[in-house]
Amino acid sequence: MASYHHGNLRETLLAEARKQLEKEGIDKLSLRALARTVGVSQTAPYRHFPDKNALMIAMATSGFEELRQYLVARSGASPDLDSALVEVGLAYVDFAKNNTALYKLMFGPALANKESCPELYESAESCIKALQALIQLKLSAPESDETLWYITINAAALIKGHTSMILEGIDNCHPDTGADFDLSKALKVFLSMLP
């Protein structure tokens, strides 16, 4: 027989939410259904999260931590700097593809208001900073510090933009030849343009 207290409800809810998020999509994610599948009353989640949005923010925050670890792991396993730079881009996109709903949640309405959930912003910005730190390693050319910085942000934007287009299903195949779009080629083309 089940005990009155679940004992681990908060983490169980987060895990089940994460599962449902990827399986059913974000709009089919309801606190009630979550409680039901976990086998607890409909209002029990409110003992661990003030409201539904808090649950979302908790998921998003853990998502940023996962993403950060994934990026450093993938890029760290590369032999040289150039391949590490390509790899971090590929890794970022892979994470988004393998955790599409979570990724959209991370950059979705959850972090709409900066001051309401500062810890979310911290993890988000630290994640980008990690990416930028890696990119900056590449740029030891005799450029001005300001130019270097803009190139770095451009690289980050480039990866984010490719991620968006891929998630949106926009197939950037060649209009004439019909050749498939190859992300790693695109990243290498950008790298070759660096000073």
Next chain:
Amino acid sequence: MASYHHGNLRETLLAEARKQLEKEGIDKLSLRALARTVGVSQTAPYRHFPDKNALMIAMATSGFEELRQYLVARSGASPDLDSALVEVGLAYVDFAKNNTALYKLMFGPALANKESCPELYESAESCIKALQALIQLKLSAPESDETLWYITINAAALIKGHTSMILEGIDNCHPDTGADFDLSKALKVFLSMLP
């Protein structure tokens, strides 16, 4: 006295939805509230849209048409090609900033499934193609056709990525000097890297 038939419900609903979208955000947008403010019964909208998502798709579609027109207008008013390229990027971001909720809707869950709403994808891709056509004008260098194509997509991704970061409120100010991020400078830096 009001007549039984509204006469222009579909467009009135779209206009009011657009207004509410920017004012209250997408999650506060309900068909019932819409019908109420328009002064019609709660189920009247279902005579013009099969469900709520159809209303969203209709808004998104018109949004893409607006965006396309805005881009050609802004870029067409530029004196030379280089400034036109910078201008199209600035215009894209401006549109997103001036119509944030609509922009997020356009690239949000509405166009999640490609085959369910092909006309949305058409307008979205035609919009990107227009942007790419302009960019391709710049690239008459003796590069391979494939490289040219990848540079074009990179430019599109760059703009999309900057848009995302700006909408997400990530301030890319310089970590040392604290100088504000300047989008047009970033775009010019990218342009200067082109072959």
Next chain:
DNA sequence: GTCTGATGTTACCAACGTCAACATTGTTGA
């Protein structure tokens, strides 16, 4: 002038987020 289809209304349903009041449990200090 009647018939028909388009449009709007009323009544209803299931599901959701959330709150208040109550029940049960683990813990802690006398």
Next chain:
DNA sequence: TCAACAATGTTGACGTTGGTAACATCAGAC
């Protein structure tokens, strides 16, 4: 040891939402 307390879980309810079915009203075609 045990009573008080805080944490956790349950029950019941309220208001709102998206959506369906049946009915009402109107405009235009024959």
